[in-house]
Amino acid sequence: MWIWLTLLLLAASSFLATLGVFGIVHRERAGEADTKASLAGKTILITGASSGIGREAAKILAKRGARLILACRSIAKTKILADDLRSMTGNEDIQVMELDTSSLVSVRRFADKFLNRERSLDVLILNAGIYGTQRRHITSECLETVMATNHFGHFLLANLLLGALMMGKRSRIVVTASGLHRLCKKIDPKDLNFERSEFSPLVSYCQSKACNILFTRHLAEITRDTGVVVNAFCPGLVSTEMFEKTAGFFMSTIQRMLLPFIGRTPWQGAQPIVHLAAAKETEDISGEFFEDFKISTNTSDLVNDPDLARRVWEASERLVKLKPKEKYY
Numbered sequence: 001m002w003i004w005l006t007l008l009l010l011a012a013s014s015f016l017a018t019l020g021v022f023g024i025v026h027r028e029r030a031g032e033a034d035t036k037a038s039l040a041g042k043t044i045l046i047t048g049a050s051s052g053i054g055r056e057a058a059k060i061l062a063k064r065g066a067r068l069i070l071a072c073r074s075i076a077k078t079k080i081l082a083d084d085l086r087s088m089t090g091n092e093d094i095q096v097m098e099l100d101t102s103s104l105v106s107v108r109r110f111a112d113k114f115l116n117r118e119r120s121l122d123v124l125i126l127n128a129g130i131y132g133t134q135r136r137h138i139t140s141e142c143l144e145t146v147m148a149t150n151h152f153g154h155f156l157l158a159n160l161l162l163g164a165l166m167m168g169k170r171s172r173i174v175v176t177a178s179g180l181h182r183l184c185k186k187i188d189p190k191d192l193n194f195e196r197s198e199f200s201p202l203v204s205y206c207q208s209k210a211c212n213i214l215f216t217r218h219l220a221e222i223t224r225d226t227g228v229v230v231n232a233f234c235p236g237l238v239s240t241e242m243f244e245k246t247a248g249f250f251m252s253t254i255q256r257m258l259l260p261f262i263g264r265t266p267w268q269g270a271q272p273i274v275h276l277a278a279a280k281e282t283e284d285i286s287g288e289f290f291e292d293f294k295i296s297t298n299t300s301d302l303v304n305d306p307d308l309a310r311r312v313w314e315a316s317e318r319l320v321k322l323k324p325k326e327k328y329y
Helices: 002-030 052-063 075-089 104-117 145-166 179-183 201-222 249-262 266-278 306-319
Strands: 043-047 067-072 094-098 123-126 171-176 228-234 289-291
Touching: 043 052, 043 145, 052 067, 052 075, 052 266, 067 075, 075 094, 094 104, 104 145, 123 145, 123 266, 145 171, 145 201, 145 228, 145 306, 171 201, 171 266, 179 201, 201 228, 201 306, 228 266, 266 289
Parallel strands: 043 067, 043 123, 067 094, 123 171, 171 228, 228 289
Antiparallel strands: none
């Protein structure tokens, strides 16, 4: 009995030590965006800015003098953030607009309001995201909720605002993806909403992140020579509240017990956003996936398939019912 208990304790200690080393290395690799570029006069729109890495990115961008538009579901929560940012940075040019990326109606309503107010857009940061629950849920528009929030809503938003982005000499789109896309082993463009294939929150999340990168690849081809660049990135394993709302015991346990121990801080996770949104060295790079400030050489074959990128794009057009007048390509 004592032997087995001793072995169990040794195994647990070894596991915790390994996690500790991983956490240290993972955080040290995060680094800091070294660009000092001023963003004064730049209009930057960021989704999912009310919490996590989006919140931290908004703080940094506000300090750089950007004209910020915070697009989030919770107006009340985001207004508090906007007030804090104004007080903290002295930047008074911070707006709050309601946007739920899981709802195509909300995305179109938001885009209409934005385009009625704004002529151009310098940086679009597509950051909002969820993990999901154990059971498959669909939106009122018959889209699987994780895919709707993480991919379809952003796909539609980028298309609707592409004209405004093209008005500037140099505009950027920054897409929050994930290294977890590597766990996605197949994508059926005819079944992006898991109507026929087996659903799990992990599978859906990983597919949505793979679609983020495929979307980035194809949009880069469409916008070649327009002055618009688009890149995706992985923030790393970040200790945020994203997993708190999942019903799954495993992911909830990771959130409560492991992520604070091994994950990067939201401030660290936000650094790639700043790098891709403001750094001079990324202003002419498009269609890439970044990890730790470098173009990743470890992407899956799936997200490097231009034909799959095209087919996912075309399927997404159909599913969001993209109209001819909403296309700028």
